[in-house]
Amino acid sequence: MSRPRILVVGGGFAGLECAHRLERRLSPDEADITLVSPWSHQLYLPLLPHVAAGVLTPQAVAVALRRMLRRTVIIPGRAIGVDAPAKAVVIKKITDEEFVERYDYLVLAPGSVTRTFDIPGLTEYGRGMKTLAEAAYIRDHVITQLDLASASTDEAERASRLQFVVVGGGYAGTETAACLQRLTSAAVKRYPRLDPGLIKWHLIDIAPKLMPELGDKLGQKALEIVSKRGVEVSLGVSVAEAGEDLVTFTDGRKIPCRTLIWTAGVAASPLVATLGTETIKGRLHVNADMEVPGADGVFALGDSAAVPDLAKGGDAVCPPTAQHAMRQGKAAAENVVAAMRGKPLKPYEHRDLGLVVDLGGAQAVSKPLGIPLSGPPAQLVARGYHLGALRTFPARFRTAAGWLLNSVAGDDFVRTGFQARRPARLRDFEVTDIYLSPEEARARIESLRAA
Missing domain, CATH: 3.50.50.60 (FAD/NAD(P)-binding domain)
Structure with missing residues (x-):
């Protein structure tokens, strides 16, 4: 048989x-x-x-x-x-x-x-965060916007290239906005022609609270952390229409923007x-x-x-x-x-053993076994959990080494150019x-x- x-x-x-x-x-x-x-x-x-x-x-x-x-x-x-x-x-x-x-x-x-909705322009101009290719492309794309804004003499073009919109106030969206905001804040120091005040990150979600699964206290703490860094958080708001260089919110605001990252659920x-x-x-x-x-x-x-x-x-x-x-x-x-x-x-x-949200640097909010934590203790729990969840020793070693190297040596903000001539839209991935x-x-x- x-x-x-x-x-x-x-x-x-x-x-x-x-x-x-x-x-x-x-x-x-x-x-x-x-x-x-x-x-x-x-x-x-x-x-x-x-x-x-x-x-x-x-x-x-x-x-x-x-x-x-x-x-x-x-x-x-x-x-x-x-x-x-x-x-x-x-x-x-x-x-x-x-x-x-x-x-x-x-x-x-x-x-x-x-998960997407019938929003004009979303699948054409939105970018997701579900695959390695998307994450690598978004990094290239964000650094490209800084490069092009620095080289441009057109104020309108600069404004659209230096505003970034992340949709989704869950774990993925909040962590994405927090980590990429740290990227642009560090990178702009290498661009003497750019005014750091022109770089604006928007995090929006149709829900009334940020990461409600964390509870009111930790959710509010996460909101305070990202807001203090300069991320503008808008709740009860979503995208009404997306274009090549303009995003319209459901509250009527029109944001000059060439980067729309969509993480509004699966x-x-x-x-x-x-x-x-x-x-x-x-x-x-x-x-x-x-x-x-x-x-x-x-x-x-x-x-x-x-x-x-x-x-x-x-x-x-x-x-x-x-x-x-x-x-x-x-x-x-x-x-x-x-x-x-x-x-x-x-x-x-x-x-459930709890929740961890890594906001980059020494900042995080965590709820291991129902115990609310924030700041460095929460970051220690979050990164310890991630290392334990990775399935192989090489993956754990590369991850721990990457965190250590980045904290000591920083980033060179290099564009790979692998997808420089091809737009990476939701419909592509x-x-x-x-x-x-x-x-x-x-x-x-x-x-x-x-x-």
């Missing part, structure tokens, strides 16, 4: 942890494990603002899949359709070649995409809709053991699954955080092994138009089999 085939979709926190645990729990003779991911690394998303600010190199926050996985077959591509009754998945490689992969057990952890990968099963606010409905009802042998977890939060009674679902995704990956692997061996599955339950409907997936599988 052939060995059971386990297919893991997604190489993020959930997918990598699942495949890694499966390798440890199953002998090579027990199952064939395959992982599908468009990237050859697991990206440590919480530290992307540090990459954009030049504090860390991209390699520091990218954990190589092949360093973690010894015998899993890694397919460079994306799953674009699932036919659960046929136990088959349509995969599009990074070369655009399509083929069908059969499975006995399927673990869906495709992650999320940036949505489940479009892959979940191809399964044709029930969803909860766009995320796959799953049982507490992460099985997908009505889809034999299919498990779902991470940002794309509405996993019941048993630590809060089960009425709510687990938030889409790295902390939950990593632990769900391990729990899902254990349940796949249990299903293979005919043993009962276990429900996922994990109590968010691959959302390649997924199939359930009917299209079945038809595609039949046609590929026939071929």
Whole structure:
């Protein structure tokens, strides 16, 4: 008899942890494990603002899949359709070649995409912060604006190049605005022709509070920290329209601006809709053991699954955080092994260990185990947590060394120029138009089999 085939979709926190645990729990003779991911690394998303600010190199926050996985077959591509009754998945490689992969057990952890709205100009002129390429591009772009503003004699052009707008008052947006503001404040010292007072950072969010998950006290503390640095925070406000050199807010303000960074939340990968099963606010409905009802042998977890939060009674679902995704990956692997061996599955339950928000330098706000902290103690907790969460020693070493080197030697504010002639827009990085409907997936599988 052939060995059971386990297919893991997604190489993020959930997918990598699942495949890694499966390798440890199953002998090579027990199952064939395959992982599908468009990237050859697991990206440590919480530290992307540090990459954009030049504090860390991209390699520091990218954990190589092949360093973690010894015998899993890694397919460079994306799953674009699932036919659960046929136990088959349509995969599009990074070369655009399509083929069908059969499975006995399927673990869906495709992650999320940036949540956007029907705002004129947003996908054309907005830039996201979900990938290494986006973070590297934003750094180049911000330094480019300083270079061009310094060289320009046109006051209107200078004004538009030296104003920056970050949308999203959650962790990603607040950390991005805080870290990049530190970048421009340090860099402007190398530009004698630029008035530092002309550089303005705007952080806006439609919500009435900044990072409400932190609670009123810490949220207010974070607001005070970024405001003291000169970041103008506007709450209850969003973007009404985006243009090449102008951003219009919903309160009527028009900001001359050529840099719009969009971090206003995430949505489940479009892959979940191809399964044709029930969803909860766009995320796959799953049982507490992460099985997908009505889809034999299919498990779902991470940002794309509405996993019941048993630590809060089960009425709510687990938030889409790295902390939950990593632990769900391990729990899902254990349940796949249990299903293979005919043993009962276990429900996922994990109590949140707390929240950390790194605002750059010595500033942070943290809430470990419910204890509110700010300033250097919070920064120590935040960076200690990040080092512990990174999955390999080389990643921890590169990250710690990067923090130390940046604090001692500073930054040279170099533009790489890798994407100098190509705009990096949301539409360039968010691959959302390649997924199939359930009917299209079945038809595609039949046609590929026939071929």
